[in-house]
Amino acid sequence: MKIRHFVSLLLSALVLSACATSPKFDTSGIDTNITPQIAVDKIKTLQGAPVIWGGIIIASNNLKDSTQLEILIYPLDINQKPDTEQTPLGRFLAEQEGYLETADFTQGRLITVRGILNDKRIGHIGETEYVYPVVKINQLHLWKKQSDFSEPRIQFGIGVMFHN
Numbered sequence: 001m002k003i004r005h006f007v008s009l010l011l012s013a014l015v016l017s018a019c020a021t022s023p024k025f026d027t028s029g030i031d032t033n034i035t036p037q038i039a040v041d042k043i044k045t046l047q048g049a050p051v052i053w054g055g056i057i058i059a060s061n062n063l064k065d066s067t068q069l070e071i072l073i074y075p076l077d078i079n080q081k082p083d084t085e086q087t088p089l090g091r092f093l094a095e096q097e098g099y100l101e102t103a104d105f106t107q108g109r110l111i112t113v114r115g116i117l118n119d120k121r122i123g124h125i126g127e128t129e130y131v132y133p134v135v136k137i138n139q140l141h142l143w144k145k146q147s148d149f150s151e152p153r154i155q156f157g158i159g160v161m162f163h164n
Contacts, residue, residue: 025052025080025114025139034117036073036090039133043120051135053092054082054112060102067100068093070123070132071111080112081143091130093121096137110143 030050039046055073073089074082094113105111115135123130 025112025141027052030114036092036133039092039117040120040131043117043133046117047119049117050114050138051117052076052080052112052114053094053135054080054110055088056082056084057105057107057109057111058091059107060100060105062099062102066098067096067102067105069096069100069105069111069113071113076112080141082110082112084110091125091132093123093132093134094137094140095134096140105142109145112141112143113137114139 030052032052034046034049034051036053039049039051053071053073054076055071058070058072060070061068070091071094072091074084075086075089077083094111094115095118113135115137117133118136119134121132121134123132
């Protein structure tokens, strides 16, 4: 009977570890109620506050000493992945020291970042002026591309049955 319990626990651990694909950023000390609009409105009191935001990359640019990503923010699901089925919450600029390959960080890719509110910056969306909160990136997770012609969704598993 002990061997069955051990095998059952081992199989459970393997199944659960196979499902772990999210970044799992540390959320301690992070106020998840801070939106880009709140950050812009209260930048003087929130400057230096940690945030975890994610969304769809709108644009990526390599600057002299950093890479800047413009991101349309969405609420995050329990795996910290942007939930694009929800209403967007605004936009923000994420800055990474050094170089990120903009061919990987392209328009339309999903990303989650953990960073520090650094400042606000005036930019434009089309001809409209927009004030962006700026986040200095500490960690990021670029989600896998979702293609229209993905692999077949066939899964195999191992069934275990216990009898008394």
